[in-house]
Amino acid sequence: MNGADWSSYIYELHAHVKEQDKKIQELTQKLERLETNLNEQQANHVEKIEYKFDQLKIENLNGTLHIGMSPQDLNNLEDLNISDQTLPPTSPPLKQQLVSELSNYVREEGPALIHELSKEYERNIDKHYKEVLLHDITNQLPSRIGFYEKKALDENNMIDDSELHPYISNQIKKEIRVSLNAYMKKLD
Numbered sequence: 001m002n003g004a005d006w007s008s009y010i011y012e013l014h015a016h017v018k019e020q021d022k023k024i025q026e027l028t029q030k031l032e033r034l035e036t037n038l039n040e041q042q043a044n045h046v047e048k049i050e051y052k053f054d055q056l057k058i059e060n061l062n063g064t065l066h067i068g069m070s071p072q073d074l075n076n077l078e079d080l081n082i083s084d085q086t087l088p089p090t091s092p093p094l095k096q097q098l099v100s101e102l103s104n105y106v107r108e109e110g111p112a113l114i115h116e117l118s119k120e121y122e123r124n125i126d127k128h129y130k131e132v133l134l135h136d137i138t139n140q141l142p143s144r145i146g147f148y149e150k151k152a153l154d155e156n157n158m159i160d161d162s163e164l165h166p167y168i169s170n171q172i173k174k175e176i177r178v179s180l181n182a183y184m185k186k187l188d
Contacts, residue, residue, distance in 0.1 A: 094149075094164065094165060094168075095142065095145050095146070095149070097165070098141075098145045098165065098168055098169060098172075099141050099142055099145065101169060102141050102145070102169065102172055102173075103138050103141060105173060106134055106137050106138050106141075106176070107134070107138075110130075110133075110134045110137065110176075111130055111134070113176070113177065113180060114130050114133060114134075114180060115130075117180055117181055117184045118184060120184070121184040121185060121187070123184055123187050133180070133183075137176060137179075141172070144172050144175065145168055145172065148167070148168040148171045148172065149164065149168055152164055152167050152168065
């Protein structure tokens with residue numbers, strides 16, 4: 001090799017090293033962004049806590065509760081302690097029962113259903129993506145329960161919980177299967 005060949009070889013090698021360095025920097029930045037996003041997703045964020053007292057189950061009531069009273073008013077107040085009493089158990093409201101039941105259904109049956117449909121449509125669904133799908137379905141349960149409850153009461157005049165509960169449960173289970181099926185069909 002003469003001097004010109006070495007010079008052009010070194011120049012090409014230098015350009016190739018610069019290109020590789022640029023790609024490494026881009027990949028490093030992309031990796032850092034992904035790690036940051038992952039850390040943000042894993043952090044527990046509690047934005048709002050709502051207490052729905054009509055859905056609480058109180059089994060034992062004791063102590064003193066003073067609402068809207070000042071410390072001076074307490075001096076003139078007789079002891080109003082409620083004796084230890086066990087309240088009769090009550091069943092949770094229908095919506096709460098359905099959310100719990102259907103959440104268990106999604107958690108227990110969902111992965112197998114997604115696996116079955118992904119094989120049927122030859123789609124590759126990784127574990128993380130399955131969890132995202134299941135989480136999304138679970139988040140939609142309360143609104144879907146409300147939808148079917150309203151639909152049942154408007155169209156079928158179902159008033160009895162014994163009829164309403166299985167109707168809503170079956171409709172949502174069918175909807176989950178149909179929705180996942182349609183999703184797998186259109187997935188590229």
